[in-house]
Amino acid sequence: MKKKTALIVGATGLIGSELLQILLNQSEYKKVIAIVRKPLGFNHSKLEEKVIDFDRLDESIINFEVDDVFSCLGTTIKKAKSQEVMRKVDVTYPLTIARLTKKMGAKQFLFVSSLSANAQASNFYLRIKGELEEEVSKIDFDSVTIFRPSLLMGKRDEFRLGERTAEVFYKxxxxxxxxxxxxxxxIQGTTVANAMFKAAQLNHKGVTIYPSDEIQELGSS
Ligand SMILES: NC(=O)c1ccc[n+]([C@@H]2O[C@H](COP(=O)([O-])OP(=O)(O)OC[C@H]3O[C@@H](n4cnc5c(N)ncnc54)[C@H](OP(=O)(O)O)[C@@H]3O)[C@@H](O)[C@H]2O)c1
Structure with a gap:
């Protein structure tokens, strides 16, 4: 089978860092382009790192030949400090990347949304996740795959009180x-990453949505 090129954004995050390692270590991909705002801090023969300004995506994402695009981008309202900035990171950046990579011939777009994402939700976070789902689904990729994980577990450099409290409750x-x-x-971030890799090899046509229990099943199989 023809080896593919992957593009990943959010490669420094909980899910993205796991997914980057999977992509680099799997023979399905001959090259992995990681779009980051700060250096990853390691090299790999298949890795092409692009440190860019995310507010100028259209100047940075040019002439890439990619097959599969993975987005694990996202922020929290605490980090973003405003809904405007949060919307930019969670919607504008991934949507712009989807549109630009489609123009360059990408076949698939796979991204992390959230449990209960809904463009009509009154909750801001769920609403913007739903908006991204709706907008990306309108782009004519061969395949769009949406992952809706529940609360993420895994090792983070930062402490997120709300998520850790919720984790105790969920456990x-x-x-x-x-x-x-x-x-x-x-669900563990590593399970979501594994499911994203596996889903990309299934070549489903059209839009596929994985709820958290199906991510768990695919990512741990
Ligand atoms: N936390 C949960 O329980 C939960 C549950 C369901 C869904 N989700 C969603 O799952 C996705 C992945 O979550 P995660 O926990 O793996 O994410 P994460 O660890 O917070 O990582 C987020 C990624 O986005 C990048 N990013 C953030 N702000 C950016 C900016 N302004 N410009 C460029 N890049 C930026 C980060 O890069 P830097 O390293 O440069 O900051 C990092 O690579 C997110 O969309 C999140 O909303 C989370």
Whole structure:
């Protein structure tokens, strides 16, 4: 089978850093382009790192030949400090990257959204995730794959009080997350990364949405 080129954004994050290692170590990809705002701090024979200004994506993403595009971008309101900045990171950047890479011939776009994403939600976070889902789904990729994880678990450099408190709560209640509640169970970032890699090899046509329980199944198989 023809070896592919992957492009990844968000490669320094919890899911993205795991996904980057998977992509570099799997024979399906001959090259992995990582678009970052600060250097990754390591080299790899298949890795092409591009340190860019995300506010000038259209000047930076030019003449790339890519097959599969993975977005693990995102921020928190605490870091962004305003809804405007959060929307830019969670919607404008990935959507711009989707549009630019489609023009350059990318076949698939795979990205991390969230459990309960909904463009009509009253909650700002769920609404912007839903907006991104709707907008990317309108782009004519061969395949768009949306991942809707529940609470993410894994090692972070930073401490996120809200998420760690929720993790304790979710762990205590984990036996309750059965049947239709399975999609609410917390999930490891590494499992999401693995599911993203695996989904990219399935070549589904059109738009596919993975709820958290299906990410768990695919990512741990
Ligand atoms: N946390 C949860 O429980 C949870 C649950 C469901 C869905 N999600 C979603 O899952 C996705 C991935 O989550 P994660 O926890 O893996 O993310 P993360 O660890 O916070 O990493 C986010 C990535 O986005 C990049 N980024 C943030 N702000 C940026 C900016 N202004 N310009 C350029 N890059 C920027 C970061 O780069 P730097 O390293 O340069 O900052 C990093 O690579 C996000 O969309 C998140 O909303 C999270």
């Amino acid at each position: 205590a209640l984990s036996v309750c997350f059965i049947g239709p509640l399975k999609k609410f169970k917390a």
